[in-house]
Amino acid sequence: MFNKSLFNFLVLFALTLSSCSAQKGWINLFNGKDLNDWTVKIAKHEVGENYANTFRVEDGVMKVRYDGYEDFNFQYGHIHYNKPFSYYLLKIEYRFVGEQAKGGEGWATRNSGAMLHGQDPKTMLKDQDFPISVEAQLLGGNGTDLRHTSNVCTPGTTVFLDDKLYKGHCFESKSKTYAGDQWVTAEFLVLGDSLIQHILDKEVVLQYTKPQIGGGSVINFDPKVKEDGKRLTGGYISLQSESHPVEFRKVALFDLAPYANDKVKLEKMITKLKAEK
Secondary structure (H helix, E strand, O other): OOOHHHHHHHHHHHHHHHHHHHHOOEEEOOOOOOOOOEEEEEOOOOOOOOHHHOEEEEOOEEEEOOOOOOOOOOOOEEEEEOOOEOEEEEEEEEEEOOOOOOOOOHHHOOEEEEEEEEOOHHHOOOOOOOOOOEEEEEEOEOOOOOOEOOEEEOOOEEEEEOOEEEOOOEEOOOOOEOEOOOOEEEEEEEEOOOEEEEEEOOEEEEEEEEEEEOOOOOOOOOOOOOOOOOEOOOEEEEEEEOOOOEEEEEEEEEEOHHHOOOHHHHHHHHHHHHHOO
């Protein structure tokens, strides 16, 4: 006799196993509860000081807010995960909301970013504006202009595009514009100092190679830390506060370091991850 209840249970169990298999190996950098695994560094403030409660967790979401600021006053901030990584796939779900803080610069409207291969926040000076890092820039549409997201910017670093040294500060991806307050899922495949890909909707919208320390666009850094020419094989991940409210409901990472020395296994794992829904 057909047992419908048993059948439904087995289907649910199979789906659960499938889901667990797909998620195995993922690390939730943001746990949805608190910021205990993160270190805040805001320009004009000491490392660890979360000035005006800029970074906070509400309703299971990491929020960046400026209601405690009288004026933004170039107080660029970053919240750094406390462990460095070298080979990984990073997945971020973000959205821009509300109005820009008073005193924020025009270019910073609906502007944030995920900093890759960043310096240790403990080595940043009090008045340093950005960590030396490779920025995966996140931009929201303004309702009027074409505005690509998942671009690359280079605060204190350089990268190679099409095997040529890129000497500008920001290079745009080929993404579409994501306007309004919609949630956007951005992925970043980082393979040491060999390759970085920016991925949206399963499409690689930008890729570059040979990230290294160099160039400008960072103010008030320790010269001992900025070793121009040093290849960036790993570093810290951080999220920005650049004057526009932004929210992050997911920050997850699949650590690919165990596969770094086996090209075949690495490629198989990357293919598997990219195929996951």
